Amino acid sequence: IYAGESFSNTKSLAFDGVDDYVNVVDSNDFSFGNGVSDSPFSVSFWLYIDVHTTCGFVAKDYDASNREWTIGMFASQRIRFLLKNLGGSSQQSIDSSTSLLTGQWYNVVCTYDGVGGSNAADGLNIYLNNIIQTPTTVTKGTYSAMSNTIAPLTIGAYQTGASQLGVNGNIDEVSIFDSELTAANV
Numbered sequence: 573i574y575a576g577e578s579f580s581n582t583k584s585l586a587f588d589g590v591d592d593y594v595n596v597v598d599s600n601d602f603s604f605g606n607g608v609s610d611s612p613f614s615v616s617f618w619l620y621i622d623v624h625t626t627c628g629f630v631a632k633d634y635d636a637s638n639r640e641w642t643i644g645m646f647a648s649q650r651i652r653f654l655l656k657n658l659g660g661s662s663q664q665s666i667d668s669s670t671s672l673l674t675g676q677w678y679n680v681v682c683t684y685d686g687v688g689g690s691n692a693a694d695g696l697n698i699y700l701n702n703i704i705q706t707p708t709t710v711t712k713g714t715y716s717a718m719s720n721t722i723a724p725l726t727i728g729a730y731q732t733g734a735s736q737l738g739v740n741g742n743i744d745e746v747s748i749f750d751s752e753l754t755a756a757n758v
Contacts, residue, residue, distance in 0.1 A: 584618065585728060589625055589740030593729035602632050602725045602748060603640060604686065605718025607658055612686035612752035615643055616745070617727075619678045623740040624649045628730020629680070630746055634723035635731070636661065641718065643682050644730045644737070645672065650708065653682040653696050659719040664692040666707035670700050674741075683752045688717045699758045 587593060596602070604613040615630055628644035629651075639656035646652045649672045654665035672678065678700055685695035693712050698705040727746055729736035 584620070584742040584744035586742050587728040587739045589623060589627065589738050591736065591738065593736055593738055594727040596725040596727070598722050598724050600720060601750075603718070603720035604684070604750070605640065605688070605720060607719040608717055610655070610684070610686045610688040610692065610717045611750065612684060614681060614683040614749040614751065614753040616679070616681045616747045616749070616753070616758075618744040619672075619680050620676070620742040621645075621672050621674050621740070622742075623674065624672070625737070625740055627737045627739040628726065629728070629739055629743060631726050631730050632721075632723045633726075633730060634721070638721040638723040640721055640723055641684075642730055643680070645739075647709065651680060651682075651698055651700070651705075653684075653698050654711075655684070655692055655696070655715065655718055657713065657715040658717065659721045662713035662715060663711060664696070664713065664715045665709075665711040666693055666696045666698060667709040668698045668700060668705040669708050670705060681753060681758045683758075685752045688715075690715060699755075702758055704755060
């Protein structure tokens with residue numbers, strides 16, 4: 573329960589953590605880099621975790637050469653927001669300070685100011701239930717900008733080519749914005 577509202581697991585997308593995910597065909601609307609510079613963007617969704625697993629929640633990240641950005645759970649049950657350099661593996665990322673609990677709804681909003689370059693991670697923010705997170709882990713790999721790749725947008729999984737690292741839980745109301753939402757907007 574959040575902000576006086578109750579959410580229903582029966583009216584959201586349910587994922588089994590094995591092979592369930594939504595695959596949205598590639599579109600320039602979901603890409604925020606051109607290989608030279610990045611543009612600001614934000615992603616918002618509701619999340620309910622049944623089981624902690626390494627997984628993707630929302631991503632435009634497919635294989636070794638078609639990688640742009642991912643929001644998922646990779647360490648200590650914390651949310652990671654990452655950007656990939658020029659479609660490759662080097663990344664800029666931050667991890668949330670809050671570890672996710674099972675059996676609870678969270679409003680997740682990730683924002684990026686589009687700064688690009690070697691300090692792109694400084695432009696990343698994660699909000700959980702309207703509270704900005706102080707990053708616990710910041711990764712600043714070699715980075716100039718995301719590329720606009722052919723990776724599909726996925727909801728409920730982080731793809732690694734032919735396999736998926738899927739969420740075991742529910743996701744609802746995914747929204748993608750071509751701007752950096754302010755704290756007041758969140």
